Amino acid sequence: MTRASLTVICLALFLSCACWAKPNGAKNKKPKQVVPAIECDVRAGKISLPEFIVKCPAHCKETKQQVYGTSIYASISSICNAAIHSGVITNAGGKVIVRKMAGQNVYKGSNSYGVRSLSLPKWRESFVVSVGKPKKGVIYPSTLDYVPSRPTYVKTGHKEAKAPAVTTVLPATTAPEPTTTTPEPTTTTIATTTPAPTSTTPPPPPTTTKARAAVHKVRDAGSSHPYLASVAAANSRQSQSSQGKSPSQVFRGSAYPNRFPQRASAGLRRPEAGSAARRQPSSPVGPAPRSSDSDPIRKTPLDTTHTRVEPVDAWKPEANLYESGFSVREQEPAPRAPEPVSQGDPNCKVDLAFLMDGSWSIGKRRFKIQKDFLAEVAQVINVGVAGPMMGIIQYGDDPVTEISLKSYSSSREVKSAVDKIVQKGGLSNVGKALTYINRQYFSDANGNRGGAPNVAVVLVDGWPTDKVEEASRLARESGINIFFVTIEGPDDNEKQNLVEANFVDKAVCRTNGFFSLPVSSWFALRKAVQPLVKRVCDTDRLVCSKTCLNANDIAFVIDGSSSVGTGNFRTVLQFVANVTREFEISDTDTRVGAVQYTYEQRLEFAFGQYNHKNELLNAIKRINYWSGGTSTGAAITYAAEQLFSKSKPNKRKIMIVITDGRSYDDVRAPALAVHRQGVIAYSIGIAWAAQDELEYIATDPDKEHSFFVDEFDNLYKFVPKIIHNICQEFNSQPRN
Numbered sequence: 001m002t003r004a005s006l007t008v009i010c011l012a013l014f015l016s017c018a019c020w021a022k023p024n025g026a027k028n029k030k031p032k033q034v035v036p037a038i039e040c041d042v043r044a045g046k047i048s049l050p051e052f053i054v055k056c057p058a059h060c061k062e063t064k065q066q067v068y069g070t071s072i073y074a075s076i077s078s079i080c081n082a083a084i085h086s087g088v089i090t091n092a093g094g095k096v097i098v099r100k101m102a103g104q105n106v107y108k109g110s111n112s113y114g115v116r117s118l119s120l121p122k123w124r125e126s127f128v129v130s131v132g133k134p135k136k137g138v139i140y141p142s143t144l145d146y147v148p149s150r151p152t153y154v155k156t157g158h159k160e161a162k163a164p165a166v167t168t169v170l171p172a173t174t175a176p177e178p179t180t181t182t183p184e185p186t187t188t189t190i191a192t193t194t195p196a197p198t199s200t201t202p203p204p205p206p207t208t209t210k211a212r213a214a215v216h217k218v219r220d221a222g223s224s225h226p227y228l229a230s231v232a233a234a235n236s237r238q239s240q241s242s243q244g245k246s247p248s249q250v251f252r253g254s255a256y257p258n259r260f261p262q263r264a265s266a267g268l269r270r271p272e273a274g275s276a277a278r279r280q281p282s283s284p285v286g287p288a289p290r291s292s293d294s295d296p297i298r299k300t301p302l303d304t305t306h307t308r309v310e311p312v313d314a315w316k317p318e319a320n321l322y323e324s325g326f327s328v329r330e331q332e333p334a335p336r337a338p339e340p341v342s343q344g345d346p347n348c349k350v351d352l353a354f355l356m357d358g359s360w361s362i363g364k365r366r367f368k369i370q371k372d373f374l375a376e377v378a379q380v381i382n383v384g385v386a387g388p389m390m391g392i393i394q395y396g397d398d399p400v401t402e403i404s405l406k407s408y409s410s411s412r413e414v415k416s417a418v419d420k421i422v423q424k425g426g427l428s429n430v431g432k433a434l435t436y437i438n439r440q441y442f443s444d445a446n447g448n449r450g451g452a453p454n455v456a457v458v459l460v461d462g463w464p465t466d467k468v469e470e471a472s473r474l475a476r477e478s479g480i481n482i483f484f485v486t487i488e489g490p491d492d493n494e495k496q497n498l499v500e501a502n503f504v505d506k507a508v509c510r511t512n513g514f515f516s517l518p519v520s521s522w523f524a525l526r527k528a529v530q531p532l533v534k535r536v537c538d539t540d541r542l543v544c545s546k547t548c549l550n551a552n553d554i555a556f557v558i559d560g561s562s563s564v565g566t567g568n569f570r571t572v573l574q575f576v577a578n579v580t581r582e583f584e585i586s587d588t589d590t591r592v593g594a595v596q597y598t599y600e601q602r603l604e605f606a607f608g609q610y611n612h613k614n615e616l617l618n619a620i621k622r623i624n625y626w627s628g629g630t631s632t633g634a635a636i637t638y639a640a641e642q643l644f645s646k647s648k649p650n651k652r653k654i655m656i657v658i659t660d661g662r663s664y665d666d667v668r669a670p671a672l673a674v675h676r677q678g679v680i681a682y683s684i685g686i687a688w689a690a691q692d693e694l695e696y697i698a699t700d701p702d703k704e705h706s707f708f709v710d711e712f713d714n715l716y717k718f719v720p721k722i723i724h725n726i727c728q729e730f731n732s733q734p735r736n
Contacts, residue, residue, distance in 0.1 A: 033134060033140065033142075035053050035095055035132070035142075036053075036141075036143060036144050037054070038055065038056065038057075038079065038080070038144070040056070040063045040078060041063065042054075042078065043075065043077060044079050044082075044125075044127040045075030045076055047144050048145055049100075049144065049145075050100045051097070051098065053096070053097050053132050053134060053140040054096055054098065054132075055093070055094070056079070058091065058092050060093070061084055061091045061114055062091075063078075064081075066078065067115060067116075067118065068117060068120040069117060069120065069126070070085075070109065072101065072104060072107070072126050072128055073107070073117075073127055074104070074120050074125070074126060075100070075123065075124075075125035075126060075127055076123065077127075079096060079098055079127075079129070080093070080096070081115050082117075082129055083096040085110075085112045085113060085117050086112070086129055087112070088130060090113075091114070094132060095133075096129050096130070096132050097129065097130045097131070098128075098129055099127060099130070100127050101125070101126040101128060102125070103124040104123065104126050105122055106119075106121060106122065107120040119449070120385055121406060121447075343386040344383050344384020344385060344387025344409075344410075345381070345382040345384065345387035345388065346386050347387075347537065348387050348388045349386065349388065349452045350388050350452050350453050350454075350455050350537065350542070351388075351391075351405055351442065351449055351452045351453070351454050351455065352381070352455045352536060353390075353391045353393060354377075354390070354391070354392045354393070354456075354457050355393050355394075355395055355399070355430070355433050355434075356392055356395070356402075357370065357395065357459050357460055357461045358394040358395060358424045359395075359425065359427055359428040360426065362461045367423045369523070370459060370525070371419065372526070374418050375418045377390075377529055377533060378390055378415045379415055380529055380530065381411070381536075383410055383411045383413075384410060384411075385409050389405045389409070389447060389449070390403070390405075390408075391404050391405040391407065391447070392421070393436065393437060393441060394421065394423075394424055395429060395432070396425050396428070396429070397425075397426030398426070398429070398432065399433040399437075401441065403417050404441075405441075405447030405448060405449075406446065407447075427466075428460060428462070428464050429466045430464035430507075431464060431467050431472075434458070434468060434471040434475050434482070434507070435474070435475075437456050438471070438475040438478050438480060442454045442478075453479075453542045454478075454479055454480045454481065455480070455536050455542065456475065456481070456482050457484075458482065458483065458484050458485065458507070459485050459487070460485070461487050462490060463503065464503055465499060467500045468503050468507045469500060469503070469507065472506065473587075476544045477648065480544060481509055482509055482515065482544065483508065483515050483517065483535065483536065484507060484515065486504060486517075486518050486519065487519045487521070487525060488520070504516050509542075510586075517531065517532060517535075544589075549590065549727070551590070551651060551652055552590045552591075552726075553607050553643070553644070553654070554580075554590060554591070554654045555607075555639050555656070556592070556593070557595050557597065557635050557636060557639050558572060558596045559630060559661075560596040560597060560598050560625055560626035560627065561627070561628055561630040562628060563660055563661050563688070564660050566625050568660070570625075571712045572712065573620055574715075574716070575658075575716060575718075576658075577620045578716060579656070579722060580592055580613075580620065581617065582719070582723050585610075586611050587608055592605075592607070593605060593607045593642075593643040594620070594623065595635060595639045595642065595643070596623060597634070597638070599628050599631050600631075601634060601635050602626065603642050603643075604619075604623050605619050606643065606646070607643055607646060607647065630659065630663050630664055631663060632693065632697070633665040633666050633668075633669070633670040633671075635657075636657065636671055636674060636681075636697070639674075640670075640677065644679055652680065653677070653678055654679070654681075654682070655674060655679050655680070655681045656681075657682070657684065659684075659686070659689050659694075660686040660688060660689055660712075661688045662693060667693050667697055675699055680699050680705070681698055681705065682698060682705050682707070682722065682725075683698045683705065683706045685708045686712055686715070687711065691708065
């Protein structure tokens with residue numbers, strides 16, 4: 001065989017091997033994206049990656065895990081329910097890409113795809129979600145490392161130590177993870193110019209096998225992410241430095257990090273003047289220097305108490321103290337993770353303000369009892385951003401805000417703030433305090449949430465030193481639910497000293513006993529905690545809040561012409577009674593007036609003439625049929641003069657005109673005049689009513705302010721429709 005033939009054969013074999021190897025090599029170049037599966041309750045803030053992909057299970061919507069925000073969500077939100085809310089996935093589940101963002105000053109709640117998200121005033125971190133289709137060439141982590149929300153504890157002494165655990169979410173696959181042959185990292189000693197201590201004390205006991213394995217697990221879990229690697233190293237140093245210390249050394253080190261934050265974060269001994277050896281910091285790696293045999297500390301047995309280890313997310317990577325060139329005194333304390341915002345009791349979502357009595361007549365001892373009462377209320381009511389928010393005003397000569405509605409978001413914080421309140425003294429000017437909360441306290445800037453009922457609870461010792469009726473009336477008309485807790489009220493001999501008799505009945509929202517809570521003595525005040533909390537949380541009975549049913553002045557303008565007839569007129573009155581029955585009737589809620597007209601007009605009763613529902617319904621039944629012609633335009637003008645000119649400024653003005661035929665006078669000019677006064681006019685035409693006149697009378701015919709009924713007997717069918725339209729229009733208007 002010639003050399004040329006041999007060369008050709010070798011070349012052919014080489015090309016064949018290259019062709020066979022190419023497909024296998026191509027397969028290895030495109031690793032498949034492994035998506036880790038999570039549960040419905042996993043929150044974005046628990047995962048310490050800036051961007052990652054997850055797979056959500058089905059039916060997360062039914063779990064009702066909470067979501068905060070719209071489009072941009074607070075990191076305490078459920079990832080899967082946020083994805084459903086944004087439309088990225090359906091309730092059947094699916095893949096979601098999560099990207100972290102900076103915290104927002106406000107998160108607005110909304111209803112979307114069957115998920116109700118909540119509002120949140122502020123949070124430190126946000127995230128957005130998108131469809132789980134990675135961009136070309138982008139590979140997301142196949143495992144997710146959770147950051148624990150609470151610190152774990154290491155028990156020092158002869159017993160085994162437990163290292164902080166990092167929970168790892170494995171990918172949704174049965175394939176085993178590739179093992180690594182990286183050798184176990186060894187602890188190195190940092191060389192310093194300071195000579196080693198000459199103490200003959202034996203070295204501290206080594207870390208137990210289980211503890212060492214747990215630390216290695218943390219290191220291995222963190223090896224894929226530099227942040228978690230530094231976390232593992234920091235916790236390893238913390239665990240080692242706690243071994244073999246006396247109780248005093250542990251106290252000076254990590255057992256009480258809040259007491260000496262600088263020394264706790266750096267793992268240092270307390271420097272003492274006049275001793276160069278003690279000013280020298282102990283090594284952050286390995287055991288701390290032991291004191292001499294003459295040191296009494298050494299004779300203390302090993303500590304067996306729990307030593308606190310900071311939560312993983314509170315640690316940050318930091319340079320070695322000796323390598324960085326910074327002195328011990330320049331070392332800043334490690335930042336602590338902020339406390340999570342309490343959600344509170346969602347069944348008691350109210351904005352609650354307590355007016356506490358700070359007058360001199362109460363004395364220091366009873367003032368302390370009052371503070372204990374408020375602290376216990378804060379504990380029982382479960383304060384939180386999705387439940388009740390609690391504030392306190394102290395009143396004397398003048399009111400002053402002690403705690404605003406947005407100051408604290410947990411019962412523990414409110415309770416701590418109550419303990420610091422100092423009595424200011426003065427008179428018991430309750431009326432001035434009620435004016436203050438109405439004009440200033442329940443404002444958006446002060447934390448008023450708008451969608452939650454406003455509740456003011458007044459604590460008063462004895463009786464007020466000023467008048468409360470007018471101030472409380474204005475507060476009620478603004479939608480504030482007023483409760484009174486009176487302690488040791490005046491007896492019969494002291495009632496002559498009252499500035500205003502029956503001040504409680506004049507101030508509270510109702511005189512049925514629900515809004516007033518008399519307490520016989522200060523020592524019995526604690527017994528009122530549970531009854532009061534139950535009442536302020538009963539949102540169905542907080543009737544002073546503005547709603548479509550209790551914030552109106554309604555005028556019925558009723559056709560009494562001859563074409564109506566006596567029988568049909570009684571049917572009309574029954575319709576008026578049915579509509580009236582749906583509203584809360586009182587001077588501070590809805591007021592009703594009525595005008596009957598023919599050629600002439602007659603005021604049947606004015607706004608506020610009947611402030612109880614039963615009295616009002618009886619007054620409607622007593623209206624006598626008049627009979628005559630039909631001058632609807634003149635009746636509208638008459639109602640504006642006799643009723644709406646005396647309407648309250650905080651009430652919605654509603655006019656309901658009922659007629660069965662064409663008017664003998666013009667209705668356009670009178671109707672336009674009342675529209676300009678802010679009156680919302682509804683027109684109801686029966687039988688022979690003129691359609692064009694009904695549209696002139698109605699404020700907006702396109703919004704169904706105009707109705708036509710073929711027969712009087714069918715009037716009752718339109719009661720729900722009218723109530724629905726009144727409420728729908730009210731809810732679409734901005735709140736005061």
